[in-house]
Amino acid sequence: MMEKAYTRPRFLKRKTFHYCPGCGHSIVHRLLCELFDEMNIQDKAIGIPPPGCSVFAYDYLDVDMVESAHGRGAAVATGIKRAYPQAVVFTYQGDGDLAAIGTAETIHAANRGERITAIFINNAVYGMTGGQMAPTTLLTQKTTTTPYGRDDRIEGHPIRMSEIVALTRGSVYIERTAVNSPVNIRKTKKAIRRAFETQIEDLGFSLVEILSPCPTNWKMNPMESWQWVDSVMIQEFPLGVIKDTVRTTDAD
Amino acid sequence: MMEKAYTRPRFLKRKTFHYCPGCGHSIVHRLLCELFDEMNIQDKAIGIPPPGCSVFAYDYLDVDMVESAHGRGAAVATGIKRAYPQAVVFTYQGDGDLAAIGTAETIHAANRGERITAIFINNAVYGMTGGQMAPTTLLTQKTTTTPYGRDDRIEGHPIRMSEIVALTRGSVYIERTAVNSPVNIRKTKKAIRRAFETQIEDLGFSLVEILSPCPTNWKMNPMESWQWVDSVMIQEFPLGVIKDTVRTTDAD
Amino acid sequence: MTGYIEIDDELCKGCEVCISFCPKSAICQSDKLNTNGYLPASFNKDGECTGCAICALVCPEVAIEVYRG
Amino acid sequence: MTGYIEIDDELCKGCEVCISFCPKSAICQSDKLNTNGYLPASFNKDGECTGCAICALVCPEVAIEVYRG
């Protein structure tokens, strides 16, 4: 007789994702829901999805969730955690949200060592608004606001936000992963678990940067976009643990 | 017959400084005025003093100056420089201004490699508003908003903004100096000169962080405060060139 | 065969990711559009699916249930 | 003496920084308040000022003019 080897996570609401075919967002959603169950924190978890393609994340994740103003996730999370420290608080932010308008909120929440976790989806574009340049957009990459390709003399280089956040001494766990292959997806789940653990252990700020395909705005089909993550993005944004003050000693 | 060994710089307006006795602001003002003359850029210089004890800098520096909203100096400077690239544009910002509310503006102007110079006065407090905690306030340091001393578990560690900005690839010259001794004052002048040069050479973003005594809010007499910079501040904020892409190769 | 999968036609968006990653090429694309206009993946029953669940791991739509035994 | 300085009593705020840094201790504090309520620094003429201008370099108020020769 056959037993189930994989079935839909119980804390993932039954609803067709509104994401484009091949999009990485929904994979991260699924991993989160699996972890709510495995770490049994569903009844403590509070999620904060700011505007972005994942603004509707609350339609899928079966935990308490609150919309935030664009870029202010880390501030909202700070407010929640300070008011109710027992919660497991996470933001779910795009690269436009976390690395552009949310720069100050993110760095200072990290610097204060807020016991919160940032899930940072790096897809090198502003997805929801139609594919404009993100701070993480690669050089020469064409977007709707860099129609001639990003030029470092004019728009600057892509920004490595995780490395910047790692400089703050309040941040304790930072890893960059991707969701473009079975092994990377597994690593992503491990990283998020670790991030939640450091929060629950009251150690400080944790962040997982996830390179995530955006076939639509990259103008590729799904598999092309999954491969582009390897062939191009990872060159600029190397994967791996960037900071783990618990395992190693403070990085900065 | 005796010749003048030192006389008031010609581009320093004749007016008694409103600063407290022993304050470092006026020293930096003087150095700037000397450089306007020596580099003969007085007719190209545009300065941006945001709110802070130095909000009245335009009462002393005899160059074009424009007030900016708190923390937005780098954005205002970007606007000016983009509109009129021939100008030598500098902001004159405190640590509250540049490292707290201005975090995003500063990091992204640096990342874009805007050809502007930030004069960053680090006095470890909010001076103008009466000595509240700054992002740069030291651990255990008492301020009006950390009456029990800064606690890293609650307010986080002091932030090293220059090191963070150095991570952006648009920044080309970053040095930390102090104005608490003859030699440090001389080095500060050299650093500012170098920063202006990189701007004029169209290389990118430059920043000079200057450790500056604030006797009033440190509750010390002038000489005590000058010594405290050596004995305490410099331990947390080591002096020296943090980034010089022109001399060395790109640091990050 | 030691395993099999069930693909939810209506959840599937035909991204073909499962197809590319299936080590046994036990998944192919069906030729009829689902109501959302996508060509869903379909399981080929007489392939040698081992129930490794890689397809489920990569499926962005959580459209796959995997059985093993 | 090979140099001398002029201190502007009214600009001076009596911070004593110049006094501390003068290698020849050629500067001391005067005993009468200026109109701003500060005890200004005063140059002691028969000290051995060399006109090194360190006082001017450190003076936050730019209150010192230095002569050498």
Place this chain on the structure above:
Amino acid sequence: MAKVLMNGNSAIGEAAIRAGCQCYFGYPITPQNELTEYMAANLSRRQGCSFVQAESEVSAINMVYGASVAGVRTMTSSSSPGISLKQEGISYLSACELPAVIVNMSRGGPGLGSISAAQSDYFQATRGGGHGDYRNIVLAPSSVQELADFTHSAFSLAEEYHMPVIVLGDGMLGQMVEPVEFKHEVPNELPVREDALRGANSRASRIVKTFTSKPVELEEINWSLFRRYQLIKKKETVCETFMVDDAQLIVAAFGIAARIAKGAIKTARSNGLKVGLLRPISLWPFPSQVVQELAKKTKQFLVFEMNMGQMMEDVQLALEGNGQVSFYGRPGGVIPTPSEFLRVITRYYYQKGLK
């Protein structure tokens, strides 16, 4: 409890703590720093409470948003420029029906302006400087005692109506020291809202949001807010009148200006001028009915504000033409004395041929 001498800013802080304020998020700005500092000293290390000096006002208001979502009593404070930065956040709080207390000790504007007291943020506070159709209850104290009392009621109102409440003071009220009495004790238990987000523990998961791809849903939110606003207009309109019964000229003023006006009016009375005072205490909802009542007997209104004429519009709207409105304003942080304003009253009084 006995009276104590306190500056207005600190009095707000003490009143907030006694109202059960658990989380304060602020950012330094003159002339309200004493409030932020009071909270640092008295809330930061208090059991179960939290004080955060945010990296900016934008951040502070969004921390308030978070703390309110988590169900606790929370507040922020700032002054004019800082309040401008909070507009998006206030719009979000209003949209998500989250209680919060926002204190504006306003100063001279526009721009960086001056740190002296002004009243030129009236429009921003009463019309909603942020985007979208929303209103906030706005209370305007005119003494240190009222700063304390109104701060306390601000928390109850915010919670009762699920909305932000603005305490609109000014730099002088914040700086001045007066005797004040605190009528409430610190609660032993800090209140937590029923509808808080605290994890889907033995209940279904909750969502707090406004974003929708179906405008009709958002329209419904707007209408439900609007219905609540109508109720608030009925129940929460507050104002003070002084010697209006036989008044030929009624001075309308709020906050510190009303206090100055009252002094001038007393002297005017002793000089035989029939002058009265209308002082809106809730700026929104605005006491329009009272204005209409007064207009039945008095036809001459003199609006006095430390701005270029903002509340004046609400007086005109209320009058609907039955009454003549004159205006005396001092913008930018200038604070006229009672005797200066007395001269203004006297001039108008005779100009309008009143006896």
Place this chain on the structure above:
Amino acid sequence: MAKVLMNGNSAIGEAAIRAGCQCYFGYPITPQNELTEYMAANLSRRQGCSFVQAESEVSAINMVYGASVAGVRTMTSSSSPGISLKQEGISYLSACELPAVIVNMSRGGPGLGSISAAQSDYFQATRGGGHGDYRNIVLAPSSVQELADFTHSAFSLAEEYHMPVIVLGDGMLGQMVEPVEFKHEVPNELPVREDALRGANSRASRIVKTFTSKPVELEEINWSLFRRYQLIKKKETVCETFMVDDAQLIVAAFGIAARIAKGAIKTARSNGLKVGLLRPISLWPFPSQVVQELAKKTKQFLVFEMNMGQMMEDVQLALEGNGQVSFYGRPGGVIPTPSEFLRVITRYYYQKGLK
């Protein structure tokens, strides 16, 4: 130049470039992205021009401030939540008397709201959502052609009066495509203001600031602004009227709502109802005199806005009681059709017993 098909957002961009706009600073937000993208494509690599996608709206408005200080024609654009974040910056621009064009293609609010078209930022635009006493000229187009035309005049007005000018559109105007004709060519020379900060070159150094420790100085700034505002009210008030001469009922609406109303009114007329349209084009200064003129003949006014009733207050203020004001509003991004609004008109017409 011949007509071309263009969406409203792009038309604004093209018009701005033809008006000599040299620097654009923006940040993506629906429903105005086509404008930002148009500037990226057509300004970013243009000789002597600059396009910057800022890290936030706060940053964008302050870049505009800088570019304006340097004397060039500059603009930014956003939609409701983004405009809220610009309020402090707009207050600074107004205080320092700096020309700038600010486009708000507004959407449903409050909060994150919806990306559909709405008009609920009227108060924010006309009263000044920022701190301090200031006003901005606010222009409300209702077609793609007007988006282009008003954008062009916005630059001239901003420069003539040294102040920010707001073009208040909405999501639908931005998205819809219509034939448009551009009446101006791109200037061969980009204009630079006389009073620009460009270094103390063969002139004394200049200071642009408002901050002062002497309130009276700030008061003087306020009064000089106020005098200019009076002048603007006289010279720059613009509005359109349609079939008002014999109208028994006058509909007041602006922007896209006015366009919808006009369609409904035409049908109402053909049904024999004497209905007219008053369409304020400059929302500030508001055409109060015109309202007063109309009130001499018509007593019934129906204000129609895609919000909960904001311009309505200006109509009431203008009427001073001589005229009855009814309101029909659809907030949150709901866009009624001409036929829906026709039913509303008809209902009011008969309810008020008009023939």
Place this chain on the structure above:
Amino acid sequence: MLIKTIFAGFGGQGVLSMGLSLAQAAMMEDRNVTYLPSYGAEVRGGTANCTVVVSDEEIASPVASSPEFIVAMNQPSLIRFQHQLESGGLFLINSSLIEARISRGDIDIIEVPANELAEKLSSPRSANMVMLGAFVKRSNLVSISTLVDSLDTTMKNKKLITINQEALTAGYDFA
């Protein structure tokens, strides 16, 4: 005379360019015209639609609650819009992708096997233009010749232009 048309289908089907080409043609014939694409957060590769209003007078609103014409390129669009059509209106259906039937007797329905016809022209991606050609024949909103010319401005790639112009005529001849 004021005519509202809705074009609807999947993201990839070129629904928006159908509307744009019609609008362009109408402008070239000096008519008043508005075009309004659907936009929204939920539109993620999914369905797309646009509304074109053509009129001899000023156009009050670019929105069409009850259009005179609807062109459905796929099944979901048919389901979604079938009840919006003005009674007496005309419903064009891409029979290549749509099996479902419409349950209304008060409207005209025309079935065009757009994809098949496009395949025949060995340019499968121009099914939308086939459909547009058929639409213009039956709606008479603009002349086919103007429509054909309009492509010169609405499309960049010269090669595509000729292919699509053929498609237009094919659809026109079919209907």
Place this chain on the structure above:
Amino acid sequence: MLIKTIFAGFGGQGVLSMGLSLAQAAMMEDRNVTYLPSYGAEVRGGTANCTVVVSDEEIASPVASSPEFIVAMNQPSLIRFQHQLESGGLFLINSSLIEARISRGDIDIIEVPANELAEKLSSPRSANMVMLGAFVKRSNLVSISTLVDSLDTTMKNKKLITINQEALTAGYDFA
């Protein structure tokens, strides 16, 4: 009865605590009282001043444009405020630090060598309390005993309290 007093001097001279102590005493005597410190960006260690208003009725404004009393602890304050004093008012001058004379005949002037007197008590920093004691003797605003008691609340450090209370009495006896 409404009496406005301005205390002015250098930052370090304890001018503000003079005002606060007076206000505290007035409150203890159940009078209405307001205290308003000067604040501002230009105040950087420089001069400081505060205004105390004591009254039997409500106080309309804590600001004093023309005060009944002025206490000047240093020369700049004398220069700055001498013309503001209400005619018939009383001007207290710290003669230890002030040489300048006032050029007005319509007011009373009292000179108190506050610093000397404080030195005598070998507590130079309490010159302000000496002055305050003298002020209260002449102004009669509050009773010296209340004032002495008031220090118990306005000051924390017990040792300082006694010293300052002595200073108050010394000033009171001098004047």
